Amino acid sequence: MFSLLKILRSGILPAMIAFSLASGAAAASPKAYVGNFKDNTVSVIDTAAGTVVATIPVAPGPHGMTITPDGRWVYVSSDGASVVSVIDTASDRVTGTIEVGKSPHGVTFVPGKGLLLVAVNGEDRIAFVDTAKQAVVASVGVGKPHTIGVSPDGRVAYVSSQVPGRFEIVVIDLVARKVVRTVPLDKTPRDLEYSPDGKAVYFTKAGSNTVEVLDPASDKIVAEIPTGASPHYVNHPRNTIFGMAIVQGPGELFLFDPVTNKPVRSIKVGDQPHWLALSSDGKTAYVTNEGSNTLSIVDITGGKTTTVAVGSQPRKIVVQPLAGDPKVSIENFAFVPQVVTITPGESITWSNNDGGPHAIAFKDGVAAGSDTLFPGKTYSRTFDKPGTYEYFCSIHTYMTGRIEVRAP
Numbered sequence: 001m002f003s004l005l006k007i008l009r010s011g012i013l014p015a016m017i018a019f020s021l022a023s024g025a026a027a028a029s030p031k032a033y034v035g036n037f038k039d040n041t042v043s044v045i046d047t048a049a050g051t052v053v054a055t056i057p058v059a060p061g062p063h064g065m066t067i068t069p070d071g072r073w074v075y076v077s078s079d080g081a082s083v084v085s086v087i088d089t090a091s092d093r094v095t096g097t098i099e100v101g102k103s104p105h106g107v108t109f110v111p112g113k114g115l116l117l118v119a120v121n122g123e124d125r126i127a128f129v130d131t132a133k134q135a136v137v138a139s140v141g142v143g144k145p146h147t148i149g150v151s152p153d154g155r156v157a158y159v160s161s162q163v164p165g166r167f168e169i170v171v172i173d174l175v176a177r178k179v180v181r182t183v184p185l186d187k188t189p190r191d192l193e194y195s196p197d198g199k200a201v202y203f204t205k206a207g208s209n210t211v212e213v214l215d216p217a218s219d220k221i222v223a224e225i226p227t228g229a230s231p232h233y234v235n236h237p238r239n240t241i242f243g244m245a246i247v248q249g250p251g252e253l254f255l256f257d258p259v260t261n262k263p264v265r266s267i268k269v270g271d272q273p274h275w276l277a278l279s280s281d282g283k284t285a286y287v288t289n290e291g292s293n294t295l296s297i298v299d300i301t302g303g304k305t306t307t308v309a310v311g312s313q314p315r316k317i318v319v320q321p322l323a324g325d326p327k328v329s330i331e332n333f334a335f336v337p338q339v340v341t342i343t344p345g346e347s348i349t350w351s352n353n354d355g356g357p358h359a360i361a362f363k364d365g366v367a368a369g370s371d372t373l374f375p376g377k378t379y380s381r382t383f384d385k386p387g388t389y390e391y392f393c394s395i396h397t398y399m400t401g402r403i404e405v406r407a408p
Helices: 004-010 012-027
Strands: 031-036 041-046 051-057 062-067 073-078 083-088 093-099 104-110 115-120 125-130 135-141 145-150 156-163 166-173 178-184 189-194 201-205 210-215 220-226 231-235 243-247 252-257 262-268 273-278 284-289 294-299 305-309 314-319 327-331 334-336 339-342 346-352 360-362 378-383 387-393 400-405
Touching: 031 062, 041 062, 051 093, 051 305, 062 115, 062 314, 073 104, 073 115, 083 104, 093 135, 115 145, 125 145, 135 178, 156 189, 156 201, 166 189, 166 201, 201 231, 201 243, 210 231, 220 262, 231 273, 243 273, 252 273, 284 314, 294 314, 339 346
Parallel strands: 062 104, 104 145, 145 189, 189 231, 273 314, 327 346, 339 400
Antiparallel strands: 031 041, 031 314, 041 051, 062 073, 073 083, 083 093, 104 115, 115 125, 125 135, 145 156, 156 166, 166 178, 189 201, 201 210, 210 220, 231 243, 243 252, 252 262, 273 284, 284 294, 294 305, 327 334, 346 378, 360 387, 387 400
């Protein structure tokens, strides 16, 4: 029998420990981060357990929040200060702050540029933050900026501007770093987000019970989707077929069809909901409820909702992406998620978790697709070039899905 010293010298025990730690890290579930505006904290949620596992102090009035694509860093702007706090998700601690200017609101990344855009509401400008330098490297003047939507190619930003008596959307050329035009509005713009294909900009307005759909090619409003009273956050997340809005009056998660711009259904959440984030597989929505100090965890398909108590006045939320290559599950005669966004060179694996056979066929005709996938079988394809790849089940042609390949 080996002595402890011999085991240590042999390297067996260190290897076992390293394997155990690596296995534990791989098995860790994604975490959600909730900014509690009144508490000046961020609650950390274990999404698998549905419990708060840590509370992180941040600068006063956490307002805007975004997360890096790899899930490693969370950036939190503070309405009651002049900084953006940087949270390391490995340790769940603030590792630094970035001075950006008085009362920063919305924050978002420019895809593939290493740039963070910050709506510095108190100083009427958009700050460009180099995340490698952790410093502001440029600014563009915008009156009372609130939220920012960036085009998928990273070339254009639409900003909701809340100057009293002069409500508008301000359009910024991110390459030239200058305002190129404005879109006048009759009411105060609230949230504003780009669609994943870049063909629509969704926004809400104070005092208007609709989601506005704007065509960025013409800057014309092409549709108004009726909601309940006081819609706030609105988006068409990349990994779902649904458009989603938070409707504060009735306390609902509102789903709409972004193809027809028609309502689909509403799901009851908590009081005065504020924001949402979606899981990587598109199955679960996480909704902050500012009026009830809770987080609603919503099963999008079934509508079942569970509730987690968080801090006081929770507003923004982000969720870490799942690790590893994206996967699509074939279940209940549907592809889940129906839409997946990846970068060139990544692969998608389809797993047949259904009771009958299926087969993958692509509309572009370039790839041959799969053979018949009997229950338990898988099929993978690597996507090297940017583009939109639509596919279907050649056995059950009503089953459809889409892969969006976007340059980082």
